[in-house]
Amino acid sequence: MDKATTHSDSLTVAKFGGTSVADYTAMSRSAAIVTANPQTKIVLISACSGVTNILVELANGVSDSTTRQQRIQTLTQTHQDVLDQLQHPENVQDAIYGLLDNIATLAEHAASATSAQLTDQIVSHGELLSTHLFSQILVELNAPAVRVDIRPIMRTDDQFGKAIPQPDTIKQLATEQLLPLLDNNIVVSQGFIGSNSQGVTTTLGRGGSDYSAALIAEAVNASTLEIWTDVPGLYTTDPRITSAAKPIKEISFSEASEMANFGAKILHPSTLVPAVRQQIPVFVGSSKAPDQGGTWIRQSVEEAPLFRALALRANQTMVTLTSLNMFHAYGFLAEVFRILAEHKISVDLITTSEVSVSLTLDQTDTGGGAPTLPLQVVEELSQLCVVDVEQGLSLVALIGNQMSDTKGSAKDIFGALEDHNLRMICYGASPHNLCFLINEDEAKDVVRTLHASLLE
Ligand code: ASP
Numbered sequence: 001m002d003k004a005t006t007h008s009d010s011l012t013v014a015k016f017g018g019t020s021v022a023d024y025t026a027m028s029r030s031a032a033i034v035t036a037n038p039q040t041k042i043v044l045i046s047a048c049s050g051v052t053n054i055l056v057e058l059a060n061g062v063s064d065s066t067t068r069q070q071r072i073q074t075l076t077q078t079h080q081d082v083l084d085q086l087q088h089p090e091n092v093q094d095a096i097y098g099l100l101d102n103i104a105t106l107a108e109h110a111a112s113a114t115s116a117q118l119t120d121q122i123v124s125h126g127e128l129l130s131t132h133l134f135s136q137i138l139v140e141l142n143a144p145a146v147r148v149d150i151r152p153i154m155r156t157d158d159q160f161g162k163a164i165p166q167p168d169t170i171k172q173l174a175t176e177q178l179l180p181l182l183d184n185n186i187v188v189s190q191g192f193i194g195s196n197s198q199g200v201t202t203t204l205g206r207g208g209s210d211y212s213a214a215l216i217a218e219a220v221n222a223s224t225l226e227i228w229t230d231v232p233g234l235y236t237t238d239p240r241i242t243s244a245a246k247p248i249k250e251i252s253f254s255e256a257s258e259m260a261n262f263g264a265k266i267l268h269p270s271t272l273v274p275a276v277r278q279q280i281p282v283f284v285g286s287s288k289a290p291d292q293g294g295t296w297i298r299q300s301v302e303e304a305p306l307f308r309a310l311a312l313r314a315n316q317t318m319v320t321l322t323s324l325n326m327f328h329a330y331g332f333l334a335e336v337f338r339i340l341a342e343h344k345i346s347v348d349l350i351t352t353s354e355v356s357v358s359l360t361l362d363q364t365d366t367g368g369g370a371p372t373l374p375l376q377v378v379e380e381l382s383q384l385c386v387v388d389v390e391q392g393l394s395l396v397a398l399i400g401n402q403m404s405d406t407k408g409s410a411k412d413i414f415g416a417l418e419d420h421n422l423r424m425i426c427y428g429a430s431p432h433n434l435c436f437l438i439n440e441d442e443a444k445d446v447v448r449t450l451h452a453s454l455l456e
């Protein structure tokens, strides 16, 4: 048996998000989860909670040097607080101070000229910092932790801010560089960051650590992927919207993918893609309450209810394109999508009529913010059609099974919503999802109403 097969029998990849490594206490709790499971050999972590946001702000260019120093001070404090509680801070403090110095220098560059490449370089420091601290905490628990820089393994393309990983290369690099370490070590490494073929740092987009963990789990043929966060798994809807939201014990890959895609913020939308490719069961749980259980996401599950969950995504940008000329209706869609593809604009939802198409724009790059159509794209599209852009909309997605071929399901759904004005309804393309746009200020009410009538 080669190494890969030996490990795959019992190898868990665990990912801890920002709140699970927020400070010494959170890191210690997470480290205890790692040491409690001898199968956990690879641990990927996020930056300490709040750190990436500050790094993004610095990367966007803070010209006032006092403000810049204040931000660096906040970052220093976050990491110093952990250092102060270590038994042997001397093992990692030079590395931490070195990285903080780098941030200060790079933030000064960003104040005079920003770039997507520089942004990735700056924001990658969050994970570079947190992994030093976390591996030291494991070492102090007598665990054989080694910190590995994931960048030479997590190979991506050149799209800074939202780089596309290259799974085949990642598998090869992980086999060479990661697997040999697993016999005697627990590897601690960074989520979210990677590098292109020249070794230049890239990131996978905000919240990308989940995706990183799934890619590494796929690359090493892991038997389980654990995503540790601050909530005990997936819920029928965001419990902050309604206290009637219920935890989901087990859910299929298809349903969970729809949930992640449509705004259930608990998983990065791409996370399940590698897990599905390799059929790796995914566990989502809370590092604050590991004994409370969580959600298992798998290929096949025992129950497939008609209505499973509701997801809500704010900040939607809807673009409606109406053909200028009926003659151009022929090939119109092809032309529209050629232009969008050329500018690497990713579309989420789409509905069409004879001469018009409405679509929503995807929004996950590291810079953050609501998506907009670049001016040049508007100009190119305007040659072809009237371009109308609308914001202030939210997307509500209902996730379930066989919705499009179960009689009466549309009546149940739309009946509950008769007092609301729905925009752009997408129904039928997937048996697992029905979604629509609605004015932002009505969105939470709509979710509560639908939850009460379909899920309670
Ligand atoms: N630290 C990154 C972020 O805040 C990646 C992650 O947490 O998944 O977006």
Ligand code: MG
Pocket (backbone or CB within 6 Å): 017, 018, 046, 207, 209
């Ligand atoms: Mg995060």
